[in-house]
Amino acid sequence: MVAVFALGANSLLVGAGGGYKKPVTAVIENLKKDGLSVEGAFANIKQITIQAAEGKMAVIVGDEAFLNKSGLEIKGYERLGKGTLALVTPKGKTINDIKDIVKFERIAMPDAKKAIYGIRTTGFLKNSNLEKDVGSKMLAVAGVPQVVAYVLNNEVDAGFINSTEAEARKSEFGSIIYVDESLYSPVYISAAKLKACENNAACDKFIKELGNERSKAIFSKFGLK
Structure with missing residues (x-):
């Protein structure tokens, strides 16, 4: 909507x-x-x-x-x-290395065909060789606001969003990791x-x-x- x-x-x-x-x-x-x-x-x-x-x-x-x-x-x-792609986790769940997402069961991302940061998430997963390990765990939703909702409601282990939302709501997340910009196309x-x-x-x-x-x-x- x-x-x-x-x-x-x-x-x-x-x-x-x-x-x-x-x-x-x-x-x-x-x-x-x-x-x-x-x-x-x-x-x-x-x-x-x-x-x-x-x-x-x-x-x-x-x-x-x-x-x-x-x-x-x-x-x-x-x-x-x-803009910058970021990974955020719910309160009470922290990670220090983005590669730790291989341990997660459910990870939210924006729609890869319709949303800016969904496109960049797909690029990052491919370029980092993480796609084969986490591809089946990805949950695609409409956009960044929906990813944030899933993370804040603790319905996923992590979510890919943009730096704007990450900065605006940083006190509400357990951890924020900014993705290496060389691993996805510039925003x-x-x-x-x-x-x-x-x-x-x-x-x-x-x-x-x-x-x-x-x-x-x-x-x-x-x-x-």
Whole structure:
């Protein structure tokens, strides 16, 4: 399901992969305080691109590599930073080496076809030669928020998420291990400007906001390099 606020007739609609809900929402809230009418839609990136194809969405925040293949008419990018794949465990369960996942019985990951970090998890497992040992133990769910829910409810031994969620909720996990970035393709997170952004003063203001210091501080706080 796409989580989307009620959209007013003159509101700017910004979409983002579910793993980036917290920082994008923080940027949106700053702009609302400044008087801009802007709302957000959040789900796995595949669902967001499907909604964007309807033409009402002005901006999508997500993985550049995925968006380049989405078929959407993208007018340009504002790069926000580089994301990182992380492994988290429930409270009371800690590990120091990611190879210890071979001892686990159930490991959650985002959908490998529809979610940014599901694609990266698959790449990591293949490149690290762990796929043969843990492939049958992987539980694919919709996206990062669902992985987090499984981990926090202690329904899995561990879960692969993004650094943004790992940083935002680090006190709720037993351990966090950041995956070697050489073992999966880079995750460049950008704001893609769509057709609805053209000649749109509100969209121009949103894009400009992403480049200012208060927004950079938000994305840095949530783990984007």
